[in-house]
Amino acid sequence: MKEYVVLDLEWNQNPYGKETAEESLPFEVIEIGAVKLHERMETTASFSSLVSPQVYGELHFKISEVTHMTMEELQEKGRPFPEVMKEFEAWCGKEAVYCTWGPMDLTELQRNIAYFGMENPFPRPFLYYDIQKLYGLFREGGKEKKALDTAVKELGLEEDRPFHQAYDDACYTAAVMKQLDWEKAEPYISVDYYRLPESRKEELLLQFPGYTKYVSRAFDTREDAVADRRVTDMVCTQCRKTMRKKIRWFPSGQKAYICLAYCREHGLHKGKIRIKKAEDGRIFAVRTIKPVDEEGAADISRKKEEARIKRNERNRQKRQEKKKNKKEEKRDT
Numbered sequence: 001m002k003e004y005v006v007l008d009l010e011w012n013q014n015p016y017g018k019e020t021a022e023e024s025l026p027f028e029v030i031e032i033g034a035v036k037l038h039e040r041m042e043t044t045a046s047f048s049s050l051v052s053p054q055v056y057g058e059l060h061f062k063i064s065e066v067t068h069m070t071m072e073e074l075q076e077k078g079r080p081f082p083e084v085m086k087e088f089e090a091w092c093g094k095e096a097v098y099c100t101w102g103p104m105d106l107t108e109l110q111r112n113i114a115y116f117g118m119e120n121p122f123p124r125p126f127l128y129y130d131i132q133k134l135y136g137l138f139r140e141g142g143k144e145k146k147a148l149d150t151a152v153k154e155l156g157l158e159e160d161r162p163f164h165q166a167y168d169d170a171c172y173t174a175a176v177m178k179q180l181d182w183e184k185a186e187p188y189i190s191v192d193y194y195r196l197p198e199s200r201k202e203e204l205l206l207q208f209p210g211y212t213k214y215v216s217r218a219f220d221t222r223e224d225a226v227a228d229r230r231v232t233d234m235v236c237t238q239c240r241k242t243m244r245k246k247i248r249w250f251p252s253g254q255k256a257y258i259c260l261a262y263c264r265e266h267g268l269h270k271g272k273i274r275i276k277k278a279e280d281g282r283i284f285a286v287r288t289i290k291p292v293d294e295e296g297a298a299d300i301s302r303k304k305e306e307a308r309i310k311r312n313e314r315n316r317q318k319r320q321e322k323k324k325n326k327k328e329e330k331r332d333t
């Protein structure tokens, strides 16, 4: 039987700013809260534990402001992270399907696990449900990322507990989750990017209703990533055949590329590559492919033209600057 673990964390950060923070642990977990839901979304168990901080000896003022916790309370009632995490892991069980509000909690949890030298207990690939994303998709029909308390208000759910305490936020997240049409939402699983595929073999191709998502392994540079055929090949969402490109990949903004391809049987498809930074500073690519109609295709042509104009303008400015510098050099000599 499927079991969902809806979790939420509170964390602390260096009270003296990023510059002097412990590089591998920007956020130290100070509380883990979770509820378990079974397949029919009934709550079956709960977990709540404070963590006594080992790295940052004071609470950042923002953290004490929103969580209403004090360092004394944490040191007194909390236990060290490894102890709490082990207990939490056992409580979750091996089959748990994790759900969180946004992707941050899982990243920070795994950073804490690594920092304290513990073995990462999560499956690989680590698939989870981002309830914030699903709320945006199915309640708003858009991509807007809302705060948990906003969603709770919008849904008119009972606000019978404070926000920004891990266990209470987990309860609220679960309450939002229960409001979603889960049959519709269930296929839209998210991939955790903390640990990337390590080889070509581990690279992921996920099929969603209406689109596919591919997650590459890490590359040393962006150039290496976009030179890789597995990253740039446009594969039809239906027949999985490699499609012919009608508009080749072109840059769209700083961190993305777009292209248009055509399958004889299944028509036009839009491709998008997003370049992302891996935990170790390397680069990886997330590519999505989805069918588009003529209007969608025209939109891609337009974007390409805009990108071309911008590029030309940049080049023109560069040439002018060069000329100016040369002139100044001449004058100086």
Ligand SMILES: [Zn+2]
Residues within 6 Å of the ligand: 236, 237, 238, 239, 240, 241, 263, 264, 265, 266, 267
């Ligand atoms: Zn096809």
